[in-house]
Amino acid sequence: xxxxxxxxxxxxxxxxxxxxxxxxFCTTMAAFMGLEASGVAQIAKAFxxxxxxxxxxxxxxxxxxxSESFIRASHPIVADIILDKISLDYQETLMAASGAPxxxxxxxxxxxxxxxxxxxxxxxxxxxNEAYCCIGGRSALQILQxxxxxCKAVVAWGNCASAGCVQAASPNPTGAKPVHKVISGKPVIxxxxxxxxxxVMAGVVVHLLTFDRIxxxxxxxxxxxxxxxxxxxxxxxxxxxxxxxxxxxFDDEGAKRGYCLYKMGCKGPVTYNSCGxxxxxDSVSYPIQSGHPCIGCAEEGFWDNGPFYQHLPGVxxxxxxxxxxxxxxxxxxxxxxxxxxxxxxxxxxxxxEIINEPExxxxxxxxxx
Amino acid sequence: xxxxxxxxxxxRIEGHLRVEIEVKDGKVTDAYSAGTMVRGIETILKGRDPxxxxxxxxxxxxxxxxxxxxxxxxxxxNALGISVPPNAELIRNLMANALYIQDHVVHFYQLHALDxxxxxxxxxxxxxxxxxxxxxxxxxxxxxVGYFTDIQKRFKNxxxxxxxxxxxxxxxxxxAYKLPPEVNLIxxxxxxxxxxxxxxxxxxxxxxxxxxxxxxxxxxxxxCSINIDEANAVNAERLAxxxxxxxxxxxxxxxxxxxxxxxxxxxxxxWGAIGGGLTNYLAFGDFPSNGYNNPDSFKMPRGAILGRxxxxxxxxxxxxxxxxxxxxxxxxxxxxxxxxxxxxxxDGETKFNYTGPKPPYEHLDFSQKYxxxxxxxxxxxxxEVGPLARTLVGYASGRADYxxxxxxxxxxxxxxxxxxxxxxxxxxARGLETKLTCGWALEFYxxxxxxxxxxxxxxxxxxxxxxxxxxxxxxxxxxxxAPRGALSHFIVIEDKKxxxxxxxxxxxxxxxxxxxxxxxxxxxxxxxxxxxxxxxxPMEVLRxxxxxxxxxxxAVHLYDENGSTIHEMKTY
Numbered sequence: 042x043x044x045x046x047x048x049x050x051x052x053x054x055x056x057x058x059x060x061x062x063x064x065x066f067c068t069t070m071a072a073f074m075g076l077e078a079s080g081v082a083q084i085a086k087a088f089x090x091x092x093x094x095x096x097x098x099x100x101x102x103x104x105x106x107x108s109e110s111f112i113r114a115s116h117p118i119v120a121d122i123i124l125d126k127i128s129l130d131y132q133e134t135l136m137a138a139s140g141a142p143x144x145x146x147x148x149x150x151x152x153x154x155x156x157x158x159x160x161x162x163x164x165x166x167x168x169x170n171e172a173y174c175c176i177g178g179r180s181a182l183q184i185l186q187x188x189x190x191x192c193k194a195v196v197a198w199g200n201c202a203s204a205g206c207v208q209a210a211s212p213n214p215t216g217a218k219p220v221h222k223v224i225s226g227k228p229v230i231x232x233x234x235x236x237x238x239x240x241v242m243a244g245v246v247v248h249l250l251t252f253d254r255i256x257x258x259x260x261x262x263x264x265x266x267x268x269x270x271x272x273x274x275x276x277x278x279x280x281x282x283x284x285x286x287x288x289x290x291f292d293d294e295g296a297k298r299g300y301c302l303y304k305m306g307c308k309g310p311v312t313y314n315s316c317g318x319x320x321x322x323d324s325v326s327y328p329i330q331s332g333h334p335c336i337g338c339a340e341e342g343f344w345d346n347g348p349f350y351q352h353l354p355g356v357x358x359x360x361x362x363x364x365x366x367x368x369x370x371x372x373x374x375x376x377x378x379x380x381x382x383x384x385x386x387x388x389x390x391x392x393x394e395i396i397n398e399p400e401x402x403x404x405x406x407x408x409x410x
Numbered sequence: 411x412x413x414x415x416x417x418x419x420x421x422r423i424e425g426h427l428r429v430e431i432e433v434k435d436g437k438v439t440d441a442y443s444a445g446t447m448v449r450g451i452e453t454i455l456k457g458r459d460p461x462x463x464x465x466x467x468x469x470x471x472x473x474x475x476x477x478x479x480x481x482x483x484x485x486x487x488n489a490l491g492i493s494v495p496p497n498a499e500l501i502r503n504l505m506a507n508a509l510y511i512q513d514h515v516v517h518f519y520q521l522h523a524l525d526x527x528x529x530x531x532x533x534x535x536x537x538x539x540x541x542x543x544x545x546x547x548x549x550x551x552x553x554x555v556g557y558f559t560d561i562q563k564r565f566k567n568x569x570x571x572x573x574x575x576x577x578x579x580x581x582x583x584x585x586a587y588k589l590p591p592e593v594n595l596i597x598x599x600x601x602x603x604x605x606x607x608x609x610x611x612x613x614x615x616x617x618x619x620x621x622x623x624x625x626x627x628x629x630x631x632x633x634c635s636i637n638i639d640e641a642n643a644v645n646a647e648r649l650a651x652x653x654x655x656x657x658x659x660x661x662x663x664x665x666x667x668x669x670x671x672x673x674x675x676x677x678x679x680x681w682g683a684i685g686g687g688l689t690n691y692l693a694f695g696d697f698p699s700n701g702y703n704n705p706d707s708f709k710m711p712r713g714a715i716l717g718r719x720x721x722x723x724x725x726x727x728x729x730x731x732x733x734x735x736x737x738x739x740x741x742x743x744x745x746x747x748x749x750x751x752x753x754x755x756x757d758g759e760t761k762f763n764y765t766g767p768k769p770p771y772e773h774l775d776f777s778q779k780y781x782x783x784x785x786x787x788x789x790x791x792x793x794e795v796g797p798l799a800r801t802l803v804g805y806a807s808g809r810a811d812y813x814x815x816x817x818x819x820x821x822x823x824x825x826x827x828x829x830x831x832x833x834x835x836x837x838x839a840r841g842l843e844t845k846l847t848c849g850w851a852l853e854f855y856x857x858x859x860x861x862x863x864x865x866x867x868x869x870x871x872x873x874x875x876x877x878x879x880x881x882x883x884x885x886x887x888x889x890x891x892a893p894r895g896a897l898s899h900f901i902v903i904e905d906k907k908x909x910x911x912x913x914x915x916x917x918x919x920x921x922x923x924x925x926x927x928x929x930x931x932x933x934x935x936x937x938x939x940x941x942x943x944x945x946x947x948p949m950e951v952l953r954x955x956x957x958x959x960x961x962x963x964x965a966v967h968l969y970d971e972n973g974s975t976i977h978e979m980k981t982y
Contacts, residue, residue: 093573102449104963105424106472106623113609113622128573133421137524137580139952140417146578167448171769175446176426177418180769207451207469214450236472236623239609278642291628292870296635299642321621325613325651328620330642333633336465338624344466348459 094250095158097147097188098132101174101181102208102217103164107198108134110236114243115323127246130158133176144177147188155191159249162195162202165209166223169216182223194255195220195229196245200338203231203263210344221262228255231262233314235338240319241267261341263313272309272335275317278302291332302329306350308337412439413945416773418446420955422521424473425962427921429933430774431951433942438951441930441937443921444774444781445962452760455911459877460486460903463911464627467899470913471963475623476509476615477892478899478913484702485899486629489886493703495868498631500858501618503697504652505625506890507851508614511659513893514797514844515667517959519597519604522837525953526674527589527597530582533566535591544596547673550665552603561599581949588677597674600666611659617648631870636862649862653855660848671841672822675834682825685833685954687936690791691715691799692919694726694898696891697850709850710843710891713803714788718831720806726788728898729887731756734914737785740778740923742766750926752787755900755912756885783962785922785931786914794932795895795919796958801839802830811849815842833936836957877906892916894961917961933958 050063100108129135131147138146150158162185167173171180189195197220200206208217221229232245245264248256256264273279281287282301289295289304303310309317312335316327328335334350337343418428426447432440455466463486468479480502487494494502537558544553568574581587589597612622618634619625626633637643695705695712705712713723727733735752738745744763745751753759765779774780786793793799804812819838820827829835874880884903891897895916902910920932930938933955942948 093571095573100426102447104469104472106469106475109472109475109623112605113612115609127575129575130573130578132576133419134424135520136421136576136578137529138578139419139421142579143419143421149578170764172764172766173448174426175428175769175771178416178428178769178771178773183770207454207466208449210454210466212453214453215448217449235469290872290875291633292631292635292868292872297637297643297867298640316621322609322613322616325616326620328626331616331618331620331626331634332643333620333626333628336626344454347462349462349465350459 093128095150095154096127096129096131096161097150097158097192098129098161098163099181099185099188100133100176101162101164101166101185101201102215103199103201105134105163106236107163107201107242108132110239111198111242113239113322115240127159127250140177151188151191156193158192160185160188160192160195161198162220163198165201165205165217165219167208167215168218168223169214173215185220186224189224189227192227194249195224195227196249197221197229197231197262198242199237200233200235200341200343203233203261204341206235207344210342229262230255230258230264233261233263233268233339237339238267238315238319238321241315259313263339267315267319268313268339270313270315270318272312272314272316272329273307275315276309276329277317278329296332299330302332302334304352305334306348306352307334308340308343308346308349308353309335310353311346312337312340312343314339414773415945415948415951417948417951420952420960422524422952422956423960423962424471425960427955427960427962428774429937429951429955430776431937431942431948433945433948436942438937438940438942441934442774442776442780443783443923443931443933443955445783445921446781447962448782449963452911452913455908458908459906460489460901460908461629461875463901463908464629467911467913468624468627470915471961472623474509474513474893474961476505476619476625476627477890477897479625479627480506481888481890481892481897481899481913483627483629483888484890485886485888485901486903487886488888489884489901489903490629490874490880492630492871492874493701494631494871495866496701497636497858497861497866498869498871499698499702500854500861501632501634501869503854504656504851504858505615505618506697507847507854508611508655508659510847510893511663511844511851512608512611514840515604515663516608517840517893518667518671518837519601520608521959522956523597523601523674524580525949525956526587526678527601528582528584528587528594529565529577529580529598530569531587531589531591532594532598533562533569533591535562535595537562537595540592540595543592543673548665548669550669552599558595558599561602562595565598581947584944584947584949586943586949589674590677593673593677597670600670603666604662607662611655614652614655617644617652628870630872630875631868633870635869636867638862638867649859656848656851656855660852663844663848668841668845671838672819675823675838678834679823679825679829681834681953682823682829682832684940684950685836685936685957686831687930687938687954688792688794688932689716689718689831690788690793691802692726692788692793692795692896693800693803694728694889694891694896695800695803696889697847697854699853709846710800711803711807711809713807714793715799715802715806716791720802720827723803723807728889728914729756730754733789734898735787735790736914736918737787737925738779739785739926741781741784742779743784752926755898755914758900758910758912779923781921781923783918783922785925786919787925787929790927792925792929792931792935793919795916796836797840797843797893797895798830798836799895800891801843804843811846815845833954833957840959880906883909894959895919915961917958920958921960921962933960 130150166181174181197203205217286300287304320327412432412434420427428444430442464479464482467482470478540558541555615622615625635643692714695708697709700707731754737752742764886901888899898914900912922931
């Protein structure tokens with residue numbers, strides 16, 4: 042019965058994708074998943090012979106950034122094909138049907154494909170009072186617990202479903218909990234980040250499709266392929282950290298040269314994610330490359346590990362006795378000279394030609410109460 | 411007897427929305443809109459560093475991602491008296507422009523189109539005819555017979571597979587669908603193209619903010635530095651990339667979105683008289699061209715319209731306690747001054763009072779409180795916010811660019827100005843302002859290049875970065891035109907920490923329950939009188955609700971665990 046459903050490869054061909062493009066896609070995915078060349082054939086074979094995987098995607102306490110990230114997946118055929126080719130039978134952001142017909146769609150999957158379908162969850166589950174998140178008059182907890190009973194596995198998208206994210210930050214007013222704390226007996230893959238990187242999301246889906254098993258997970262149930270390296274260790278600015286070259290304030294001379302953001306509060310040293318490797322939105326950039334410290338969004342409880350602009354205590358890396366503060370102190374004098382020189386240059390610039398310059402005295406008065 | 415129809419979940423929106431309608435003799439006679447999820451982000455913000463707030467409130471919404479972060483940094487800057495450098499203002503504008511264009515395109519194709527476009531009908535289309543129509547309305551190159559033949563074949567295979575995925579259980583074949591098969595086929599092709607395209611423009615956020623969704627913001631400016639002689643900063647290559655992205659966006663909007671919008675609208679002109687609802691419109695204005703503290707320079711003007719009187723634009727002051735008030739008489743909260751009192755956000759209270767049914771439930775009781783959304787009013791009036799409100803304020807203000815696009819659309823569709831006050835008008839206004847936004851983005855971009863060329867590379871004002879420089883107590887307000895409408899944040903800072911933070915959000919204005927006078931808000935009012943061809947498949951309701959582009963995670967943000975904390979904000 043299963044094979045009556047067209048395979049992924051058949052779908053691709055039906056959509057006019059050439060064999061050559063198909064193999065190219067498989068090669069890219071293999072590279073992302075860190076596979077040897079032989080893995081390409083394995084992926085190709087999987088797509089050629091396996092029927093599409095039914096997927097039910099729920100939204101609970103969330104902001105839809107995971108759905109938005111997912112549709113940003115950058116390999117040409119991922120956004121175009123995987124999005125619907127996994128047979129995305131319930132996804133509130135994208136599905137045509139509303140109301141009862143929408144609910145009928147996921148109930149049909151549960152009935153027709155017991156043990157075969159994947160449940161994907163975006164958002165946390167409130168536990169203080171189930172009425173804090175209701176869909177079709179039923180609570181998030183009721184819906185989730187029923188749906189996972191006969192599923193194959195659960196994918197917890199993003200920090201909300203993996204660790205509770207912002208609504209679970211102190212004092213966690215709604216008792217928001219991640220998926221793995223409210224269900225049991227099913228494998229849960231935590232695809233961390235706020236949101237997860239689009240291509241990581243696609244990579245996890247492809248892994249499930251290809252190997253018919255869940256990827257290797259770390260102690261936090263995150264796929265090792267994407268969460269086994271610290272942002273700090275894969276950061277292109279790491280050499281500056283090792284050399285003691287730091288940004289001391291935003292947009293200073295160090296910032297303009299792309300120095301290390303550790304002193305501005307970068308959580309790269311305690312954050313495991315692929316930002317420095319895969320990067321964001323088709324590898325365009327990642328937070329540090331664009332001048333902002335990592336806020337650690339792929340870690341449990343990162344909202345309460347702040348404030349964001351306060352640097353982490355004593356990260357080793359320069360030698361046993363030296364901390365970033367000491368190294369930075371030695372450099373401070375040189376940097377100060379640089380800033381002074383810059384200020385002089387700035388002052389003689391042609392302000393008149395710069396429209397949008399705030400006029401002197403136009404700044405809002407500080408409101409003292 | 412009237413039929414009671416429940417639609418829950420409303421899909422193709424952000425968040426959790428339930429609509430119940432009463433239908434009699436084929437028309438909606440009453441309507442109720444309820445937000446059914448809460449998180450409590452304002453409570454979580456208390457006691458935190460104000461400079462961190464943008465990241466927390468950014469997570470209010472990942473669809474209109476970045477818009478709450480922008481509002482938050484403006485709010486904190488207003489409280490602390492910080493002006494940002496011109497380049498930071500321009501970069502913020504560019505990021506907001508990118509959001510508008512991407513978000514509106516995604517709304518039209520992914521969230522709204524299926525209310526008007528019958529995917530299954532596209533299978534019956536003649537690709538040659540579709541090609542002819544496409545070429546007659548646009549210069550977009552992907553319009554050959556072969557192209558439409560391939561698209562049709564792909565969809566045919568998809569439908570025949572029996573696994574319809576996101577298209578399962580749609581309203582296909584519904585008699586309210588009026589497009590010829592060929593136009594349906596064009597729209598289906600562009601649905602796929604838009605899905606593929608939308609991920610490109612957001613790269614503007616990635617260049618300047620490091621990622622999307624949820625790019626980074628910074629109190630005092632923007633986090634990225636400009637250095638045209640450095641690989642690790644915004645340099646010529648990065649700037650050229652941004653320029654290219656906006657050029658491509660303009661092409662897509664001019665050659666795909668706008669022609670499609672007008673083509674589809676021409677078959678649904680009757681919707682120019684349906685779904686108008688409220689007669690009052692509110693816009694905070696945005697896109698400063700000469701500093702955020704100078705609203706006269708905004709590309710989108712600020713103002714309010716009452717009773718559809720386009721000859722009078724009323725002045726809007728969000729900080730005025732007489733102007734904006736929030737009510738909770740039909741929301742699951744309570745106020746110390748009584749259930750029917752209204753409070754300005756500065757004096758706002760958030761005390762939880764869930765009185766709804768225990769899930770699972772069949773119906774909500776509308777004689778009692780029925781939503782997590784509060785009810786804001788402007789001078790006691792229910793107001794519509796969003797693209798239609800902005801376009802009306804811009805048009806009525808006599809702005810040349812607004813007049814040009816509005817008159818072009820009215821002329822092309824051969825409809826009167828009154829057709830703007832409708833579901834069709836709302837959907838059209840969103841497209842027209844997207845076109846305007848494309849033009850503004852290129853202006854801002856060229857100004858940014860000019861500034862850099864003239865030697866100004868500053869992107870950050872650090873003067874008040876250090877909390878030691880802050881006053882013991884400060885208050886601020888930030889206003890933004892989010893893609894979905896007028897958005898405002900309110901902050902009180904005490905002892906370098908957030909003492910109170912409140913948000914009044916576009917979907918709160920539009921989706922809220924009735925106020926103490928029994929006045930309906932925008933969603934509920936707009937549904938009254940809507941024709942329902944088939945009460946079992948009330949697709950017409952979705953058309954109007956989707957025309958507002960609901961964002962419920964934004965609308966519902968207030969909540970306090972035990973009702974023990976009452977936020978109090980005093981006016982200054």
